[in-house]
Amino acid sequence: MPVIDREYFVGWGTLALINAGLAQGKRRSGLAWFFVSLLLGPIATFIIVVTDPPAPKRGGTTLAP
Numbered sequence: 001m002p003v004i005d006r007e008y009f010v011g012w013g014t015l016a017l018i019n020a021g022l023a024q025g026k027r028r029s030g031l032a033w034f035f036v037s038l039l040l041g042p043i044a045t046f047i048i049v050v051t052d053p054p055a056p057k058r059g060g061t062t063l064a065p
Contacts, residue, residue, distance in 0.1 A: 012041055019044050026053040 016037035023033035026048065037044040 012038070015041060015045065019048055022048045026051075028054070 016034050019037035020030035020034040022045070024030040028048075033044065033048060040047075
């Protein structure tokens with residue numbers, strides 16, 4: 001495997017980990033977004049950043065301020 005191909009896979013995997021962290025920060029499934037990011041890469045990053053986090057459910061537990 002040439003060095004360029006190996007670096008490409010390392011970068012793509014790193015991006016998937018970063019996207020998982022971004023997704024968890026927006027109260028979304030980090031594992032699901034990790035796998036989506038493996039397929040979509042930078043497009044998944046754009047989707048995570050642009051979309052709003054889900055609204056909290058009514059009647060559930062409240063978050064401390």
